[in-house]
Amino acid sequence: MEYFxxxxxxxxxxxxxxxxxPAVISALVLVAPQKTVSPEMVDYDGSYYGEFRERMISSVxxxxxxxxxxxxxxxxxxxxxxxxxxxxxxxxxxxxHGFRADPMTNFAAQALFFHDLGFTxxxxxxxxxxxxxxxxxxxxxxxxxxxxxxxxxxxxxxxTDGAILYGVSMGAASIGFAADMLxxxxxxxxxxxxxxxxxxxxxxxxxxxRHLPTALFMPVVVATVKLTVGVDxxxxxxxxxxxxxxxxxxxxxxxxxxxxxxxxxxxxxxxPGPKRLLLVEKAGHTVSFLKGGPTVEETLRAFINDIF
Numbered sequence: 001m002e003y004f005x006x007x008x009x010x011x012x013x014x015x016x017x018x019x020x021x022p023a024v025i026s027a028l029v030l031v032a033p034q035k036t037v038s039p040e041m042v043d044y045d046g047s048y049y050g051e052f053r054e055r056m057i058s059s060v061x062x063x064x065x066x067x068x069x070x071x072x073x074x075x076x077x078x079x080x081x082x083x084x085x086x087x088x089x090x091x092x093x094x095x096x097h098g099f100r101a102d103p104m105t106n107f108a109a110q111a112l113f114f115h116d117l118g119f120t121x122x123x124x125x126x127x128x129x130x131x132x133x134x135x136x137x138x139x140x141x142x143x144x145x146x147x148x149x150x151x152x153x154x155x156x157x158x159x160t161d162g163a164i165l166y167g168v169s170m171g172a173a174s175i176g177f178a179a180d181m182l183x184x185x186x187x188x189x190x191x192x193x194x195x196x197x198x199x200x201x202x203x204x205x206x207x208x209x210r211h212l213p214t215a216l217f218m219p220v221v222v223a224t225v226k227l228t229v230g231v232d233x234x235x236x237x238x239x240x241x242x243x244x245x246x247x248x249x250x251x252x253x254x255x256x257x258x259x260x261x262x263x264x265x266x267x268x269x270x271x272p273g274p275k276r277l278l279l280v281e282k283a284g285h286t287v288s289f290l291k292g293g294p295t296v297e298e299t300l301r302a303f304i305n306d307i308f
Contacts, residue, residue, distance in 0.1 A: 019213065019216045019217060019220065020220055022212075022217075023216075023217045023218075023220035023221050023224065024220060024224050026217075026221060027220070027221040027224035027225050027228070028224065028228065030137070030139075030203065030221075030225070031136040031137050031138070031139075031225055031228065031229050032128075032136070032137070033128040033129070033131075033134070033135075033136075033137070034099065034100045034128060034129050034130070034137055035100070035129075035130060036097075036100055036101060036102040036105075036129050036130040037100055037101060037102055037105055038102045038104065038105060038130075039056055039057065039060045039102065039104050039105050039108070042056070042105060047284075048255075048284030048285070048287055049287065052287065052290045052291075055109060055290065056105070056108060056109065056290075059108035059109040059111075059112050060104050060108045062108075062112055063086070063104070063108050063111055063112055063115070064104075066086055066115065067086070067087065068084050068085060068086045068087075069084070069085050070082060070083070070084055070085075071083055071084070071085045071122075071153070071157070073149050073150060073152075073153040074149065075127070075145050075146045075149045076145045076148070076149065077142075077145065079127055079133050079134045079146070080133040081124070081125075081127065081132070081133070081146055081149060081150070082125045082132055082133075083122050083123055083124045083125060083150065084103070084122070084123045084125075085120070085121070085122050085158075086111065086115055086120065086121040086122075086123075087120050087158070088115055088118055088119055088120045088121065089118035089119055089120060089160075090120075090159060090160050090161050090162075091118065091119050091120070091160060091161075091162055091163070091164075091308060092119060092120045092121070092122065092154055092158065092160035092162070092163040092164070093111075093114045093119045093120075093121055093122070093163065093164045093165075093166055094122045094124060094147075094150055094151070094154065094163055094164070094165050094166065095107040095110065095111060095121070095122065095123050095124060095166050095167070095171070096124050096126065096143070096147065096165065096166070096167040096168075096171030096172075096174045096175055097123075097124070097125075097126055097129075097167075097168065097169075097170075097171050098167075098168045098169030098170045098171050098172075098286060099137070099139070099169060099170040100129070101129075101168075101169070101171075101286070102130070103123035103124065103125060104123070106168050106171070106286055107123060107166070107168075109289060109290060110166065110289050111123060113289075113297065113300070114164075117301075117304070119164075120158055120160050122150065122154065124146070124150055126143055126146070126170070126171070126174070127142065127143060127146055136228070136229045137170075138229060138231050139170055139173065139199035139202075139231070139233065140170055140171075140172075140173030140174040140176065140177045140199065140237070141173075141177055141199065141231035141232070141233075141235060142229065142231060143170070143171075143173075143174035143177075143178075144174055144175075144177035144178035144181075145178075146174070147165065147174050147175050147178035147182070148178055148181055148182065151163065151165075151182060151183060151186060151187060152183075154186075155183070155186055161186075162186060162187075162188045162308060163186055163187055163188060164187075164188060164189045164190070164191060164304070164307070165182075165187060165189075165190050165191070166190075166191040166193070167190075167191070167192060167193065167195065168193040168194055168195070168286045169193075169194050169195060169196070169258070169259070169285065169286055170195075170196075171195075172192040172193055172194065172195025172196075173195050173196060173199065173237055175190050175192065176190070176192055176195055176237035176240060176241050176267075177235070177237055177240050178240070179240045179241050179243070179244040179246060180240045180241075180243040180244050182244070182246065184244075184245060184246055187246055188246070188247070188307040188308060189246060189247045189248070189249065189303060189304075189307040190244075190246055190247070190248050190249070191249045191251065191300070191303070192248065192249070192250050192251070192264075193250075193251040193252070193286070193288050193289070194251070194252050194253060194256055194258070194259050194264070194285050194286055194288060195237065195250075195259070195264065195267075196237075196259045196263060197236055197237055197238060197263050197266065197267050198233065198234055198235065198236050198237070199233040199234075199235070200218065200221075200222055200233035200234045201263070202258075202259065203218065203221055203233065204218055205258075221233070222234060237267060238266075238267045238270040238271065241267065241270070241271045242270055242271055242272060244273060245273050245274075246273070247273065247274040247275065247276075247303070247306065247307050248268075248271055248273065248274070248275040248276070249275070249276045249277075249278070249299070249300070249303045250264055250267070250268050250275065250276065250277045250278070251278050251280065251288040251289070251292070251296065251299075252264040252265075252277075252278075252279055252280065252283075252288060253279075253280050253282075253283030253284050253285065253287060253288050253291065254279050254280060254281050254282065254283060255282055255283060255284050256283070256284055256285045257284065257285065258285040259285065261279055264277070264279075265277065265279075276299070276303060278292070278295070278296065278299050280292040280295070280296065
């Protein structure tokens, strides 16, 4: 009996040291304020951004030279939010970047495309990224409130009368989780590029890549985030997307190693409203627009013409 108790005690200690503690630390690192990867910090030679180096740098330079201003609003929980506004026409596009990304890194080329079409552009800086306010990153579940706040701000402070929301990766999750509470008389369409279905599934994939004991690890991660941040990483973006009548355009790279394109296709099938899906050949994570070239641009133009 004594040896049995020692064995149980040792097992408990090992579980605490090698499962509970690492999982709690991983969860806290996940939701902690993040340092973003700006265009000048991108590893062009070591990533799928390499072939787009010149276009990305050129797009940042061209967009930065256009008239713009930094604007602010406040989310429903009191978090101060910041964005860069590029005024132009009465139609607007609001961009929401991904986890640890920078608005310019994810969207300089897309912002130029829309600005040239006569859109007023808003490049949102997501909460708790690169010094922005906010104690935690919510993987789209806290940020959904920020999406609504920016829609309200645009209506009140610009002369725009309709908007597209465009998100990549976590930014796509942000607008997806907000979909059923957006003002449908103002928000005309959502563009969801390489978005994940559940934050927990994205975290599970990262655990698998690192050869961690996922079945033991993930419940602790989910519980830690729930207790710390108050959000459930198991929430499925398809649940809210299925409750909106706003037209949806899904973009996804066929060679996305971070979020498999099949996940996007599954979410797409669960949305009953007006929708389109474009899978971009040979495109990695967050580069569907850059890799897809004229095909993606033509799809966006058709989407714009339909919804406005």
